[in-house]
Amino acid sequence: LAEYSQEFALVARLLMAKEADPQIGTVCKCGQAPRKVRCSSCAQMAPVCARCWVDQHRYQPLHWAEVWDDTRGFFSRQDISTVLPEEYSIPLGHGGMCCPNATEPLLMNLVDVNGIHATRVTFCQCIDHSKWRQLFDANFLPATVEQPQTAFTFELLRHWTILNLQSKITAHHYVAALRRQTDNVFTGNDVSNQFRFIARIWPLFLAEKRAGYFYGNGMKDCFPFRPNDDLRNGCFVCPEDGVNMEPGWERTPAHLRHLYSRRWTVDGNNKTGNYAKNNDLNEISLFAGRAYMPSERSFEHYQQLVPQLQKEVSSCFISSLRS
Numbered sequence: 630l631a632e633y634s635q636e637f638a639l640v641a642r643l644l645m646a647k648e649a650d651p652q653i654g655t656v657c658k659c660g661q662a663p664r665k666v667r668c669s670s671c672a673q674m675a676p677v678c679a680r681c682w683v684d685q686h687r688y689q690p691l692h693w694a695e696v697w698d699d700t701r702g703f704f705s706r707q708d709i710s711t712v713l714p715e716e717y718s719i720p721l722g723h724g725g726m727c728c729p730n731a732t733e734p735l736l737m738n739l740v741d742v743n744g745i746h747a748t749r750v751t752f753c754q755c756i757d758h759s760k761w762r763q764l765f766d767a768n769f770l771p772a773t774v775e776q777p778q779t780a781f782t783f784e785l786l787r788h789w790t791i792l793n794l795q796s797k798i799t800a801h802h803y804v805a806a807l808r809r810q811t812d813n814v815f816t817g818n819d820v821s822n823q824f825r826f827i828a829r830i831w832p833l834f835l836a837e838k839r840a841g842y843f844y845g846n847g848m849k850d851c852f853p854f855r856p857n858d859d860l861r862n863g864c865f866v867c868p869e870d871g872v873n874m875e876p877g878w879e880r881t882p883a884h885l886r887h888l889y890s891r892r893w894t895v896d897g898n899n900k901t902g903n904y905a906k907n908n909d910l911n912e913i914s915l916f917a918g919r920a921y922m923p924s925e926r927s928f929e930h931y932q933q934l935v936p937q938l939q940k941e942v943s944s945c946f947i948s949s950l951r952s
Contacts, residue, residue, distance in 0.1 A: 648704070652676050653697045666712060667704070669693045670743065679712050687725045690748070691741040691782065706812070710749040721763040722753020730754045738779040738818050739769065742788050744811035745818050770831070772823035779823040786831050793828075800825045833915045836860040860919045867891050 650667060653676055657664050662678035668685075670692040677685070679696075686692050686709060694712045695704040710717050718734040720727045731751040739746045752760050761774040770786060771777035792798055804821045811817030837843065840860045841851070849855075854870050855863070868874050868889045878889055918924030923931070 650676050650697075657681055665697045667695050669695050669706070679714075683709060683712055683717050690719045691739060691743065691746055693743060708746050708748045716749060718749040718751045720751050720753075721767050722756060722758070727751075728753040728755060735778075737777070738820055738823075739782070740779070740785055740807060740820055740824070741782045742785050745807055745820060746811075747818060770827055772820075772827055779820050781824065781827055786827070789828060790831070790835070800828050830915060836916070836920065858919045860916060861921060 652664050654663050654665075656662075657678035659678060659681050662680065664676040664678060666679050666682040667676040668674045668682070670689075674685075676697075682694055686694075690709050692709070694707045694709060696707050696712060697703075698705050709719065716734070718731075719739075720731060722728050722731075728751065730753070732754060734749040734751050737748060737750045739748055739750070752763055758766070759774070761771045761777050764771045764777060764780045768783045769780035770783065771780040773779075789800075789803060792803070793800075801821055804819070804824050808816035808819065837860060839862075842858070842860070849857070852859075852863070852869075852872060854872075863869065863872075865873070868878075868891060870878070874889065881889060914922065914924070916922070918927055
């Protein structure tokens with residue numbers, strides 16, 4: 630800190646200098662227009678004209694453009710659809726190129742890690758793919774398959790998954806941060822409802838992909854001793870026959886058999902905390918008994934087969950007083 634503090638004054642001046650650019654107003658490298666636009670995400674990118682900026686971001690359309698305002702004398706953040714006077718639209722279906730048979734531009738909310746983009750999108754009519762499929766092929770997960778108006782990038786969903794697991798942030802606060810990332814004063818559109826829905830179905834897709842669910846036999850050849858349609862995360866350290874145990878482990882001497890023992894637990898408190906929560910009665914599990922909780926049907930069937938067990942009378946002194 631002592632060494633860095635000697636540069637504090639210089640860092641402050643350099644940070645202020647980034648609010649302008651000496652190349653603004655000079656002729657762009659294309660020779661057609663003055664430099665007025667720079668990118669807030671691309672490293673070391675010099676300012677260019679509006680047309681060059683759009684052309685250079687054909688495959689990165691969700692970068693924010695910083696457009697110089699000659700009247701007010703500062704950069705303003707804009708979406709790619711408003712950089713050009715003719716209102717550019719993000720084309721789908723042709724690998725970033727414009728479709729010769731495109732639909733009319735549709736105003737959509739495309740959400741990325743850097744914020745919520747109220748942008749314009751055109752869809753390809755050359756192929757028989759629905760709008761949600763074209764969004765998915767472009768690495769966007771739409772919030773609905775019927776007339777989608779909001780979609781989230783795969784990069785954002787991966788970021789959300791890690792952040793939610795590590796920091797326990799809620800979907801509400803995550804969207805609130807995205808809105809302020811868009812504009813810290815006039816916050817972006819509220820997509821909380823759409824994101825909560827997507828945040829619920831995204832883990833299912835990841836679990837099915839990780840478990841090899843889309844292969845013919847669901848990875849049964851690799852893990853023959855696991856239940857069918859098992860979407861749980863297996864422990865790679867715990868011994869599992871046919872996976873990480875040596876042939877002939879059955880002949881292990883008695884004093885070494887503890888090396889092949891497995892432990893099955895629910896959680897550290899030996900209870901399921903979810904039972905204490907007030908859940909929506911109409912909410913259903915998307916995993917349908919393929920993960921850590923059984924399905925309602927299989928659980929009811931189990932209750933019918935297993936007789937009611939007598940509660941063991943506790944000999945604890947405190948328990949006796951309570952009874």
